[in-house]
Structures are given as structure tokens and as C-alpha cells.
Amino acid sequence: MSQTVDRALSILPLLARGPAGLEQVARHLDVHKSTALRLLRTLHEHGMVHRQADQRYRLGARLIALAQEAVENIDVRAVAHPYLTELNEACGHTVHLAVRQEDEVLYIDKVESRYPVRMYSRIGRPVAVTVAAVAKVILADLPEAERRALAERLDYPRHTPRSTPGPAAFLKELARVREQGWATDLGGHEETVNCVAAPVRGADGRVAAALSVSAPAAVAGSDELMRLLPLVRRTADAVSAEYSGRPPAS
The missing domain is CATH 3.30.450.40 (GAF domain)
Structure with missing residues (x-):
């Protein structure tokens, strides 16, 4: 479980630099594309990432809102x-x-x-x-x-x-x-x-x-x-x- 969490969190700094496709995420994590897809889907369900029309992923509005709320508090x-x-x-x-x-x-x-x-x-x-x-x-x-x-x-x-x-x-x-x-x-x-x-x-x-x-x-x-x-x-x-x-x- 800790490895899964670590991999999921490792996706966020990558997407902070700009949208990335499934293959790029898998290469960044050094995992199979099916593993990267599962992680991305989970993050997407929680609003942490968003899937664009071009099939690339970017940071989600929920993550940005949480960050702003944390800073304000x-x-x-x-x-x-x-x-x-x-x-x-x-x-x-x-x-x-x-x-x-x-x-x-x-x-x-x-x-x-x-x-x-x-x-x-x-x-x-x-x-x-x-x-x-x-x-x-x-x-x-x-x-x-x-x-x-x-x-x-x-x-x-x-x-x-x-x-x-x-x-x-x-x-x-x-x-x-x-x-x-x-x-x-x-x-x-x-x-x-x-x-x-x-x-x-x-x-x-x-x-x-x-x-x-x-x-x-x-x-x-x-x-x-x-x-x-x-x-x-x-x-x-x-x-x-x-x-x-x-x-x-x-």
C-alpha cells in the first residue's frame, strides 16, 4: 500500500510541470501503463487530476482548491x-x-x-x-x-x-x-x-x-x-x- 501511495504522489509533481500522457506517466514512475492508469483513475475520482480531451492528464481543480485553502489557513x-x-x-x-x-x-x-x-x-x-x-x-x-x-x-x-x-x-x-x-x-x-x-x-x-x-x-x-x-x-x-x-x- 505504501508503494502505491508513493507512486500516486509522485505523479503530482510531474503534472505540476504541465499535462502528461499515460505513457509519460508510466515512464516517470517506471511502471507498466496499466499500473499508471489505475493510479491516474484513482486520483481522477478524487479530483486530484483531470483527464483532458486530448487524453493527457493535468492537476485537478480539487487539488488546487485544497492547496489554496491550506495556504489561507x-x-x-x-x-x-x-x-x-x-x-x-x-x-x-x-x-x-x-x-x-x-x-x-x-x-x-x-x-x-x-x-x-x-x-x-x-x-x-x-x-x-x-x-x-x-x-x-x-x-x-x-x-x-x-x-x-x-x-x-x-x-x-x-x-x-x-x-x-x-x-x-x-x-x-x-x-x-x-x-x-x-x-x-x-x-x-x-x-x-x-x-x-x-x-x-x-x-x-x-x-x-x-x-x-x-x-x-x-x-x-x-x-x-x-x-x-x-x-x-x-x-x-x-x-x-x-x-x-x-x-x-x-
Whole structure:
């Protein structure tokens, strides 16, 4: 029975690459065509595959619906929280998780610093979207047209001399973040606070959230915080792997 299940499940990744005929499925499984046909019929009965008019098979609507339902029911905060706690224990600084909501980016989880000087931030509160590292990571993943439209809609308050001055500078920064895969806020919102952030990706490869490590300069300067970037990125990759159901990146 386990071999039958294994063979049936092996058909699905093949069909995910595109429709396949009976002979191609049998060759992929290294079985006789009659065996492949039995497996395909069983999957078809459960809506996992669909037989086209040209006699080839593709993934069925039921499988796609189940996958979508599963993704919608995964709580990124529940998945990420143990990793945020572990990251906080490793570095001692404040760790945040944030997601996008329309034109805002909101903190949805936080693990406090173990140091006496702490960050003023609250779960459910929007970040300073034009300067915050978590916002840059999330917004950099948007399609270009959407990025440009958003950049034109936003206001650009001068929190500090390092704040993003306007749409052109913001788009340039997002392009850099998109290319390098991480972001910083080195005194852009508060002159005495630095932050590094990395993306959490979903099953579709798109950025679903961002996690960050933040610290007052009195506790950790920008150089020290940048040395934590590899750890932040590894943590984000680990959350992404569990959240998306994919193996961790090497």
C-alpha cells in the first residue's frame, strides 16, 4: 500500500510541470501503463487530476482548491514566533514580524530586547513605511507598476536627516533591496535606532512578511547590527521554509 501511495504522489509533481500522457506517466514512475492508469483513475475520482480531451492528464481543480485553502489557513505569526524567540535569545535585541495591509505595514509580533533600553513599538501599530526596514523588504517585492504607484501616493515625513526624501529615492532604495534581498533602517526613523530586516516568503515565492532585529545605537551600533544580518537572513529563510512547506535554503 505504501508503494502505491508513493507512486500516486509522485505523479503530482510531474503534472505540476504541465499535462502528461499515460505513457509519460508510466515512464516517470517506471511502471507498466496499466499500473499508471489505475493510479491516474484513482486520483481522477478524487479530483486530484483531470483527464483532458486530448487524453493527457493535468492537476485537478480539487487539488488546487485544497492547496489554496491550506495556504489561507496558515498563520504566518504562529509559524514565525518560535523562530523570533530563538533569534531574540541569540542576539538579545528586539525582534519584529510585520505584514502589509494596503498602503501600510503593521507589526504583528514582537519579542522584547533583554537590555534595559527598549524599543517603543507595539503589535498592531503601523511602521514608518518610507524608512522602516520591514516595509522596504515587503514593498520591494511588489510588481514595478504597483511599486511606482504606491511610491507616488505616500507622504515622506522627515523624521531625521536620513529619512527617505521622496518617491524617486524610495524607488531607488526598493530596487536595491529587491536585488540584495534584505533592508536596513540606519537612523532613518529615529537617529538613535538601527534595524536590519529580511523577507519571509510564501509557497508562491512572494514576500508574505518581514522579520527584523532592531536596537538603540547605545546598545548596538550599526556595524554590530550589520554583523547580525546573516543570522537574520537564516532565520527568515527558516520561517519561509516552514511557512511555504519547502525545504530550507542551503
